[in-house]
Amino acid sequence: MxxxxxxxxxxxxxxxxxxxxxxxxxxxxxxxxxxxxxRPGLALAGFLDLFAYDRVQVLGNTEIQFLxxxxxxxxxxxxxxxxxxxxxxxxxxxxxxxxxxxxxxxxAHSICVFTSKLSTTELSQILSNYLDDxxxxxxxxxxxxxxxxxxxxxxxxxxxxxxxxxxLDLIERxxxxxxxxxxxxxxxxxxVLIGTGSEMLKHFMEIRGVGIIDVRQxxxxxxxxxxKRVETEVELVDWDEKQDYxxxxxxDQYKSYxxxxxxxxxxxxxxxxxxxxxxxxxALNLHLKVYGFHPARDFNRALMETILDKSxxxxxxxxxxx
Amino acid sequence: MVTTVVAQEVTLKNKLxxxxxxxxxxxxxxxxxxSNVVLVKDDTRIDAKSIMGVMMLAAEKGATLxxxxxxxxxxxxxxxxxxxxxxxxxxx
Numbered sequence: 001m002x003x004x005x006x007x008x009x010x011x012x013x014x015x016x017x018x019x020x021x022x023x024x025x026x027x028x029x030x031x032x033x034x035x036x037x038x039r040p041g042l043a044l045a046g047f048l049d050l051f052a053y054d055r056v057q058v059l060g061n062t063e064i065q066f067l068x069x070x071x072x073x074x075x076x077x078x079x080x081x082x083x084x085x086x087x088x089x090x091x092x093x094x095x096x097x098x099x100x101x102x103x104x105x106x107x108a109h110s111i112c113v114f115t116s117k118l119s120t121t122e123l124s125q126i127l128s129n130y131l132d133d134x135x136x137x138x139x140x141x142x143x144x145x146x147x148x149x150x151x152x153x154x155x156x157x158x159x160x161x162x163x164x165x166x167x168l169d170l171i172e173r174x175x176x177x178x179x180x181x182x183x184x185x186x187x188x189x190x191x192v193l194i195g196t197g198s199e200m201l202k203h204f205m206e207i208r209g210v211g212i213i214d215v216r217q218x219x220x221x222x223x224x225x226x227x228k229r230v231e232t233e234v235e236l237v238d239w240d241e242k243q244d245y246x247x248x249x250x251x252d253q254y255k256s257y258x259x260x261x262x263x264x265x266x267x268x269x270x271x272x273x274x275x276x277x278x279x280x281x282x283a284l285n286l287h288l289k290v291y292g293f294h295p296a297r298d299f300n301r302a303l304m305e306t307i308l309d310k311s312x313x314x315x316x317x318x319x320x321x322x
Numbered sequence: 323m324v325t326t327v328v329a330q331e332v333t334l335k336n337k338l339x340x341x342x343x344x345x346x347x348x349x350x351x352x353x354x355x356x357s358n359v360v361l362v363k364d365d366t367r368i369d370a371k372s373i374m375g376v377m378m379l380a381a382e383k384g385a386t387l388x389x390x391x392x393x394x395x396x397x398x399x400x401x402x403x404x405x406x407x408x409x410x411x412x413x414x
Contacts, residue, residue: 002365140366140367140368142372159353159369159372160353181372181373181374181375182368182372182375182378198378200377200378200380201377205374212342
């Protein structure tokens, strides 16, 4: 998301932060354009260089006590100076008594002032998490996301190749659907990609020849989950004799979404091939790798030892002229 | 590899917007062609050959969509899709 309307923010966080609007709703149409918070203490004291005015301004006990210590003229001057900036909104934390001039002057500049009873630390933390989520980079991809043995497998491939059918088969076997057809990828923190479905499509899926089905109604709440870390992409491709497919798995392939690298597997399919079991195998294999076992490499190590032993025996016997 | 993209902006004119039936019409038409088709609404881009994707947009009457076609039969497909929207998906 590029920007968040203050009104939407108020609606989302009203209950959680116990927010109350201290002046008119005129400022609800403003936009928050970034995820960081700012404590405008220095700006209120008159130092306006580098004032990060485009952030949500959090006024804690310190700022309020400072404002209360000012004589009326100085207070008005300080507030006028700060609120002349294009500020998205003000949030007063740990709210006690605050100067009535604050919401009044803010109102004159169409800036909303919210109050909350939470402590500044607590409020900042919750608010930060919320804004991080809202402003996290996201991307919509065409595919199905299924939690297979706790591993998030993202199936991609051309339309009609059978992503939904594989997802359905996996659900049948007790795995859990996150989203079919349209998956929203969100980069939560560095290196972590979270996949979720859209609000609209929640656990509905289209099966060619049948139509739209509701997985939750059909298979129950055990068959679904709302979001899952995307841990591997499995791209389904039509089998092509001329193409070269992975035979060993010695080198891991990766693909990048929003700057996050995830393991990537290209899986050729043809009629009669049991992709579901292969999908389970992929998931379990990933588990093994996470726990430090790499089957292809372990096997190759054993193979190389055997070859080495054999060549030792051979060279020993070759020198044996008895 | 074809790299050009033809695109056109359309405004939905049918009363009920892009609900299930119009979405199915659109997807069925797109699926008959080889080109890739992307529908863009606000910041969301979806594959127009995916019915769930098209319905996810929940596009209402008056909404503006951009249709982007890419592939060997892109021109013809784009024209057909625009026509379908203009014809209000044969609904009214």
